[in-house]
Amino acid sequence: MKGSIQIVKLFGIPVRVHWSFGLLILGVIYMGQSGGVSLQGTMWMVLFFLSLFVCVVLHEFGHALSARHYGVKTHDIVLSPIGGIARLDKLPEKPFQEFIIAIAGPLVNLAIAALLAPYVFYVSEIGLDLIGLEDSPFSHPANFLSLLFLLNISLAVFNLLPAFPMDGGRIFRALLSTKFSRTKATQIATYLGQAIAIVFLTVGIFNNDLVIAFIGVFVFFTAASENRMVKINHKLSSYTVGDLMRREFAKLKESDGIAVAVHEMKQGLEKYFLVFDQAERLVGMVSDEQIRKARESLGLENTVGDFMQPISFSINPGDSLKSVFYKMQQKQMPLFPVMENNKVVGVIDIKMMKDFLLSNKKITSQV
Numbered sequence: 001m002k003g004s005i006q007i008v009k010l011f012g013i014p015v016r017v018h019w020s021f022g023l024l025i026l027g028v029i030y031m032g033q034s035g036g037v038s039l040q041g042t043m044w045m046v047l048f049f050l051s052l053f054v055c056v057v058l059h060e061f062g063h064a065l066s067a068r069h070y071g072v073k074t075h076d077i078v079l080s081p082i083g084g085i086a087r088l089d090k091l092p093e094k095p096f097q098e099f100i101i102a103i104a105g106p107l108v109n110l111a112i113a114a115l116l117a118p119y120v121f122y123v124s125e126i127g128l129d130l131i132g133l134e135d136s137p138f139s140h141p142a143n144f145l146s147l148l149f150l151l152n153i154s155l156a157v158f159n160l161l162p163a164f165p166m167d168g169g170r171i172f173r174a175l176l177s178t179k180f181s182r183t184k185a186t187q188i189a190t191y192l193g194q195a196i197a198i199v200f201l202t203v204g205i206f207n208n209d210l211v212i213a214f215i216g217v218f219v220f221f222t223a224a225s226e227n228r229m230v231k232i233n234h235k236l237s238s239y240t241v242g243d244l245m246r247r248e249f250a251k252l253k254e255s256d257g258i259a260v261a262v263h264e265m266k267q268g269l270e271k272y273f274l275v276f277d278q279a280e281r282l283v284g285m286v287s288d289e290q291i292r293k294a295r296e297s298l299g300l301e302n303t304v305g306d307f308m309q310p311i312s313f314s315i316n317p318g319d320s321l322k323s324v325f326y327k328m329q330q331k332q333m334p335l336f337p338v339m340e341n342n343k344v345v346g347v348i349d350i351k352m353m354k355d356f357l358l359s360n361k362k363i364t365s366q367v
Contacts, residue, residue, distance in 0.1 A: 004078050013064055015057060018080040024049070044141055048148070053079055055112055055152055059159075060086040062108035063101055063167075070097045082218075090326065091170075095177040102170035109156040116149040163193030164223040186230040193223035232357060233322050241324055242317035244356055245338045245346035251276055254283055254305030261291045261304050272335035272349055275308045282337055282344055284308035314339040315348070325353055 004016035028049050032042030057077060064074035064086045073089040092098055121127060128150070130143045162172035169189055176185035197220035204213025250264050252275045264273060265288045273291075275284040286308045294307045314337045315324055324336060328350055338346040 006076075010061070011065065011068075013061070013074050013086075014076040016076050016078045018078060020081055021053075021079055024081040041140070044144070048144060051144075051148060052151055053084070055109060055148070055155065056084040058112065059105040059108050059155065060084045062104035062106075063088070066101045066104035067092075070101070072101070093182055095174040098177075099171055099174035102167045102174065105167050106156040106159045109152040109159075113149050113152040113156070116145055116152070120146050120149045161196060162189065163196040163219050164190065164226045165219070169193050169223065169226075183230055183234045186227050190223045190227035194220050197223065232325075235357070236322035236325050237320050239321045239356075240317065241315055241319045241321065241338055241346075241348055244321060244352060245317065245348045246352065247346045249274065249347045252286065252304050253278070254303060254308060256304045258291070258294055258298060258302055258304070261286065262295055265291045271351070272347075274311075274335075274337055274344065274347065275304055282311065282314070282339075284310045285335055285337075287334070311337065314344075316340065317345065321353070321356070324348060328353065 003020070004018045006014045006016050008015045025046060028045050029042055032045050033039075037045065057079065060077045064077065067074060067086075067088050070092050072092060075087040075089065077084060077086045088101075091101070124142075124146060126142055126146060128146055130140075130146060159166050160168040160171070162168040164170070172192065173182075173185045173189040176188055179185075180188070197216045197218075199216070200219065201213050201216030204210065204216055250267070250270050250273050252261055252264060252273045254275050254277055261273070264270075271288050273286050274282060275286060277283050284305075286304060290307055290309070294302065298306065313333075315327070317338055317340055328334070328336070334351075335347060335349040337344045338348060
């Protein structure tokens with residue numbers, strides 16, 4: 001994710017922190033100092049919030065490691081002021097697998113709470129009778145583990161709400177999918193999630209609580225986005241690459257000069273060009289933007305091979321459009337060559353995919 005830096009790598013999964021996370025820490029320090037909390041108390045506040053986000057990371061590892069069990073890779077785990085996210089390669093469509101992956105996160109929080117419970121109830125002098133509720137309970141060291149216990153319980157309960165993007169929404173969909181199609185199950189889960197979002201928004205507005213109101217707005221639109229994406233995937237799964245691919249496409253040789261590439265670009269028919277070697281083997285691709293930059297920064301004696309982007313993957317005419325759309329998003333590649341019998345027989349690009357979806361928008365909305 002842009003704007004994030006890696007702080008550690010555990011179980012082969014990078015953990016990153018978005019730059020805006022630093023604003024949260026500064027905000028905690030400001031709250032402590034402006035509220036008259038001592039420097040030591042403010043540091044305890046910072047330590048508590050950092051510990052809370054460690055629990056969030058462990059929550060996300062619950063998702064990531066359970067996903068790995070089913071062969072799903074996790075690109076990374078990213079922390080931001082609004083929480084954490086495990087960026088999975090994909091979500092399995094088998095209901096039981098989605099159920100396990102979704103529930104693993106809240107179960108981690110409940111496990112943390114269970115580990116803290118003996119201290120909170122049998123060792124701690126205060127238990128759940130927190131000190132300083134009238135000012136800042138987070139600044140009192142005696143409250144530290146009791147608050148961590150309570151907030152892990154809260155994280156588990158909140159995430160189990162049956163609304164996207166919370167884990168409860170995915171758990172609810174997984175359960176519905178045992179009886180309905182994934183598309184229908186997602187639609188039902190979306191409607192329930194949006195109803196919950198409206199409740200959050202209403203409560204937030206009437207109580208002047210911007211955080212609750214923001215959560216309501218966020219959940220409402222995220223649920224709609226999830227529903228739309230599932231509909232798109234359902235539609236794309238009904239078609240293959242051969243149904244959409246373009247069989248006529250411009251070719252460049254890696255030995256072609258920049259002038260040749262500029263000429264092809266000026267035709268204005270394509271934005272991306274496949275590059276071949278002298279033996280007609282596919283070796284790379286270039287975009288119109290790369291050609292423009294090469295014309296400005298390189299001499300005319302340079303060739304396409306000097307600035308092309310190597311390409312080492314392809315798709316087949318029989319592949320579903322759903323799988324190709326997914327690959328385009330994951331690899332961030334705008335153009336895919338279509339191979340058959342070790343020969344390039346066509347191309348498919350992101351614009352073709354978007355135009356296809358737009359042309360089927362009415363049908364997709366009715367799925």
